Amino acid sequence: MKRRAFLKMSASCAAAATVVGCGSDKNPVLKPEVSPEQVPEISKLSACIGNCFQTCPLRVYSRNGIITRIESESGGDINFVDNWSVDGAHHEIRPCLKGRAQKQKAYSADRVKYPMKRVGPRGSGQYVRISWDEAINTVAQELSTKIATYGAQSIYLPVATGDYDYQVDGMYAAMMFLHEITKKKIPLYIPEMDFTMELDASGYLMYHDSYSAAQMKDAVKSTFGWDDLWGTGNTLLDVKNGTDLMICFGYNPMESRMGGAGSAYDYTNLKRQFGFKTIYIEPRYTDTMVVCDDQWVPIRPGTDAALAEAIAYVWIVEMDEAPLDMAFLQSKVYGYGAEAAFDHYPELPLAKSYKGHILGLDDGQAKTPEWAAAITGIPVDTIRALASEIAAAKTPFFIQGWGIQRAQNGENAARSLFMLPILLGKVGDKGTNFCSVPGAKTYAKPIVAGMEADSVGNSVGSAVINGTEFTIPGYKWLEGVQRPLNSRDDGLRHMLGEEQAKDHDNILELKNPIKFIFGNACGTTLNQTADINHTLDILNNAPEAQDLFILAIDHMFSPSAKMADIILPCITNLENSDIVTNKLDHDSGMMVYSYVFERAIEPMYEAKSTWEICRLLAARMGVEHSYARLKTQDEWVKWSFEHYAKKVPNLYNPEDTYESVLGRSPVRRIASENPLFKGLREFKYGGATLNTPSKKIEAYSLTLLNRTRFEKFEETETSFIGKYIPATEGAEDNEFAAEYPFQLISWHHKGRVHSTHANYPWLKEANDQVAWINPLDAQRYGVVNGKKMTLTNPRDAKMVITAKVTTRVMPGVIAMGHGAWHQPDANGVDHGGSVNVLVSRKASPTARGIPANTARIRIVQA
Numbered sequence: 001m002k003r004r005a006f007l008k009m010s011a012s013c014a015a016a017a018t019v020v021g022c023g024s025d026k027n028p029v030l031k032p033e034v035s036p037e038q039v040p041e042i043s044k045l046s047a048c049i050g051n052c053f054q055t056c057p058l059r060v061y062s063r064n065g066i067i068t069r070i071e072s073e074s075g076g077d078i079n080f081v082d083n084w085s086v087d088g089a090h091h092e093i094r095p096c097l098k099g100r101a102q103k104q105k106a107y108s109a110d111r112v113k114y115p116m117k118r119v120g121p122r123g124s125g126q127y128v129r130i131s132w133d134e135a136i137n138t139v140a141q142e143l144s145t146k147i148a149t150y151g152a153q154s155i156y157l158p159v160a161t162g163d164y165d166y167q168v169d170g171m172y173a174a175m176m177f178l179h180e181i182t183k184k185k186i187p188l189y190i191p192e193m194d195f196t197m198e199l200d201a202s203g204y205l206m207y208h209d210s211y212s213a214a215q216m217k218d219a220v221k222s223t224f225g226w227d228d229l230w231g232t233g234n235t236l237l238d239v240k241n242g243t244d245l246m247i248c249f250g251y252n253p254m255e256s257r258m259g260g261a262g263s264a265y266d267y268t269n270l271k272r273q274f275g276f277k278t279i280y281i282e283p284r285y286t287d288t289m290v291v292c293d294d295q296w297v298p299i300r301p302g303t304d305a306a307l308a309e310a311i312a313y314v315w316i317v318e319m320d321e322a323p324l325d326m327a328f329l330q331s332k333v334y335g336y337g338a339e340a341a342f343d344h345y346p347e348l349p350l351a352k353s354y355k356g357h358i359l360g361l362d363d364g365q366a367k368t369p370e371w372a373a374a375i376t377g378i379p380v381d382t383i384r385a386l387a388s389e390i391a392a393a394k395t396p397f398f399i400q401g402w403g404i405q406r407a408q409n410g411e412n413a414a415r416s417l418f419m420l421p422i423l424l425g426k427v428g429d430k431g432t433n434f435c436s437v438p439g440a441k442t443y444a445k446p447i448v449a450g451m452e453a454d455s456v457g458n459s460v461g462s463a464v465i466n467g468t469e470f471t472i473p474g475y476k477w478l479e480g481v482q483r484p485l486n487s488r489d490d491g492l493r494h495m496l497g498e499e500q501a502k503d504h505d506n507i508l509e510l511k512n513p514i515k516f517i518f519g520n521a522c523g524t525t526l527n528q529t530a531d532i533n534h535t536l537d538i539l540n541n542a543p544e545a546q547d548l549f550i551l552a553i554d555h556m557f558s559p560s561a562k563m564a565d566i567i568l569p570c571i572t573n574l575e576n577s578d579i580v581t582n583k584l585d586h587d588s589g590m591m592v593y594s595y596v597f598e599r600a601i602e603p604m605y606e607a608k609s610t611w612e613i614c615r616l617l618a619a620r621m622g623v624e625h626s627y628a629r630l631k632t633q634d635e636w637v638k639w640s641f642e643h644y645a646k647k648v649p650n651l652y653n654p655e656d657t658y659e660s661v662l663g664r665s666p667v668r669r670i671a672s673e674n675p676l677f678k679g680l681r682e683f684k685y686g687g688a689t690l691n692t693p694s695k696k697i698e699a700y701s702l703t704l705l706n707r708t709r710f711e712k713f714e715e716t717e718t719s720f721i722g723k724y725i726p727a728t729e730g731a732e733d734n735e736f737a738a739e740y741p742f743q744l745i746s747w748h749h750k751g752r753v754h755s756t757h758a759n760y761p762w763l764k765e766a767n768d769q770v771a772w773i774n775p776l777d778a779q780r781y782g783v784v785n786g787k788k789m790t791l792t793n794p795r796d797a798k799m800v801i802t803a804k805v806t807t808r809v810m811p812g813v814i815a816m817g818h819g820a821w822h823q824p825d826a827n828g829v830d831h832g833g834s835v836n837v838l839v840s841r842k843a844s845p846t847a848r849g850i851p852a853n854t855a856r857i858r859i860v861q862a
């Protein structure tokens with residue numbers, strides 16, 4: 001945008017601003033004192049912070065304090081040569097369009113400029129400006145009152161990923177602060193020593209599973225006994241060890257790992273070099289297929305498990321178990337067939353085993369390709385051909401993205417897909433993968449403002465700050481607002497584990513509903529949670545929500561921020577400084593990198609960092625000393641760098657200091673193998689065992705069986721073997737299928753990271769929010785490409801959205817990118833294309849995760 005146009009826009013916002021955050025024309029920050037042309041352009045190294053996790057460096061140019069342009073970082077580490085890309089020495093961590101468009105983030109008309117107080121219903125966007133003093137006093141007062149009245153457990157830190165990459169600031173600052181105001185000692189009795197020790201814990205409520213991969217994490221635990229998902233997938237680089245076939249279920253790195261150091265780059269390069277074939281099983285023809293196509297097998301959403309079972313049927317029955325690794329199944333897998341009793345576990349008859357289910361001994365239905373064809377929409381011949389092709393592969397690399405598990409029967413589907421490599425015994429071997437997202441060992445969040453986490457990459461909340469006493473499945477928060485959650489029905493957990501539940505009739509229950517939501521960088525209070533209309537209704541009208549207080553710390557007046565009672569203006573990454581380490585094993589590709597980034601521009605308006613906001617709250621509540629521990633935010637960044645550098649000696653040079661690395665290009669190294677994946681090899685060929693009750697891979701999950709002692713699962717939806725279970729509002733839901741003929745799915749779109757970046761005009765122009773519909777369906781329902789159509793679901797929620805008529809989506813499915821901002825009209829009809837308006841609400845059975853890809857809809861005829 002031209003500068004003049006920008007100033008004009010600021011002014012017009014000011015004229016319109018009664019209740020929203022557009023600034024007044026008194027804004028001092030944006031008015032340069034000399035003409036911009038007289039001042040030389042300078043550049044600073046910033047970082048793209050958020051939940052895409054690739055944390056690309058941004059080279060930000062500015063003149064007189066105002067950003068002129070953002071480019072990729074082209075310097076650095078010339079000695080770094082990767083050994084997988086064609087031009088390895090030049091492998092740069094290039095930002096995608098979202099990174100480069102962030103000038104429009106800094107100067108967005110949607111920015112929150114001052115502390116704001118809500119004066120209308122939640123979601124209405126009616127706010128008035130208040131002072132920082134009033135805001136801090138009110139929030140501190142609310143926190144104190146809620147803790148005194150309802151207990152610390154009523155303070156909830158929700159799934160909120162907008163500033164995930166910060167090391168010192170952001171979510172970690174919020175956790176540090178909440179810890180300080182709710183910390184407690186938890187007694188742990190050690191019977192062997194007849195001794196009770198005291199553990200440090202946080203008293204506020206947090207989540208143990210997020211919106212990303214709760215069902216997958218549950219599936220991994222149920223099958224392999226791993227407590228976490230991170231550290232489990234094989235590196236893509238391992239394809240050089242002979243991978244001859246890649247089988248991808250719902251895997252689209254070209255959009256969801258699209259940065260210069262993301263797996264999209266690795267994958268395309270490896271494919272070019274090693275030439276393995278890929279089969280993609282997907283309802284859509286994705287951007288990844290556009291670039292790296294071999295074979296697309298369209299599948300109805302939520303039915304991958306049925307395909308997996310039919311492939312297993314062909315291998316077991318039609319090929320007489322020939323492709324199976326029987327020695328492996330017998331010695332390393334529990335429950336492929338019948339099993340003898342052991343410990344207190346009863347005998348497992350054939351009918352209840354995996355094989356028994358495939359044969360139909362349990363339900364009278366053999367899982368033939370004919371059976372699966374009717375469910376999946378994949379022709380019988382294709383299923384048989386897939387089964388033989390996969391069986392013939394020597395080194396198959398199975399990948400499963402997370403779109404499949406982010407569904408109402410997601411954990412069953414994920415486990416069912418794990419069975420393909422397990423049956424073939426292709427587990428832990430070089431060049432294979434066990435049907436998960438590929439990953440690599442990167443450096444974890446090693447230092448969080450003075451607290452050390454472990455080196456593998458603990459998930460948020462488990463180890464970063466000692467652990468919170470109680471955690472809930474992240475998706476359950478809205479029910480948590482309505483009633484106190486418990487361990488039996490809701491999966492509430494205690495930091496000491498399930499044994500704690502025994503004391504209270506096998507139930508652990510919170511004392512009160514959630515009364516305070518600390519929404520820092522949070523979109524899950526509305527836009528990112530299933531069934532937006534329901535969320536609005538509960539938060540506005542439920543009796544229990546009347547004294548609920550929601551705080552938003554955000555830089556945008558996003559739809560979710562507008563649920564808050566008070567919104568505090570946060571600086572953007574461009575106004576902040578922190579240390580970057582690419583951390584989660586699957587999100588960035590096979591490169592490890594780190595850098596310390598500078599403030600590219602000064603903080604704008606009255607915005608402050610989350611760290612600073614928490615410091616003010618801490619001061620008001622008398623815990624500033626223990627929160628800040630005599631350091632400023634920048635001093636903690638410095639401290640973190642120094643401790644990080646010492647901890648990871650191969651990354652930085654010994655002579656590097658904070659001062660010398662601040663603003664310097666990233667250091668880069670090649671990532672190594674994931675530890676848990678490596679563990680699978682030791683499990684297969686060495687004496688290592690798994691942390692499951694049988695100490696083996698569990699085709700029949702005793703882990704899950706054990707959980708039934710403490711938790712209540714819906715019987716019809718839960719299975720101890722990974723199998724296809726029809727979902728409510730899923731592919732086969734006949735109650736809805738006739739009237740709501742389409743299944744709706746969403747994907748993680750290149751134009752946004754969830755609802756973040758959704759409002760920059762450049763990005764909107766480049767990525768029109770449209771709904772994909774197949775030409776056959778369009779013709780049948782009179783839908784015209786580029787014209788609006790109205791979609792509705794069984795709860796009568798409605799969305800008006802532009803149709804994109806394309807063969808890239810299979811018939812019977814409508815698909816759109818997730819994360820577009822909710823824009824309801826006066827009748828509550830969404831015009832923003834925010835998919836969660838239409839998504840179903842019912843949580844998945846055992847992980848209790850979001851059913852994001854489970855929805856039935858119809859097109860409302862004009």
Ligand SMILES: Nc1nc2c(c(=O)[nH]1)N[C@H]1C(S)=C(S)[C@@H](COP(=O)(O)OP(=O)(O)OC[C@H]3O[C@@H](n4cnc5c(=O)[nH]c(N)nc54)[C@H](O)[C@@H]3O)O[C@H]1N2
Nearest residue numbers: 212250252256281301302401402403747748749752753754
């Ligand atoms: N650009 C961008 N990148 C991102 C994000 C973002 O918002 N934008 N988000 C980040 C985060 S937090 C996460 S958790 C990851 C998410 O990573 P994923 O969960 O893997 O990404 P999705 O796009 O949700 O799903 C992957 C693919 O699964 C397909 N799919 C959906 N349902 C089914 C099904 O039933 N069967 C099959 N076979 N395929 C199905 C979708 O069409 C999609 O192409 O991405 C990360 N990266």
Ligand SMILES: Nc1nc2c(c(=O)[nH]1)N[C@H]1C(S)=C(S)[C@@H](COP(=O)(O)OP(=O)(O)OC[C@H]3O[C@@H](n4cnc5c(=O)[nH]c(N)nc54)[C@H](O)[C@@H]3O)O[C@H]1N2
Nearest residue numbers: 161162163212521522523524528553558570754755756852
């Ligand atoms: N239907 C459907 N729903 C989904 C998904 C799906 O695939 N389909 N995916 C799910 C997944 S995997 C995830 S992880 C969740 C993600 O959902 P969220 O974690 O809620 O992510 P965002 O929607 O990006 O919300 C982040 C908020 O933080 C703000 N923000 C961005 N950067 C900063 C910052 O630096 N500081 C502060 N203070 N605020 C900032 C943004 O303006 C925004 O309001 O969505 C889930 N919801």
Ligand code: SF4
Nearest residue numbers: 048052055056099259
């Ligand atoms: S959104 Fe992700 S890939 Fe794009 S610039 Fe930011 S960190 Fe890099």
Ligand SMILES: [Mo]
Nearest residue numbers: 051211212213
């Ligand atoms: Mo996610």
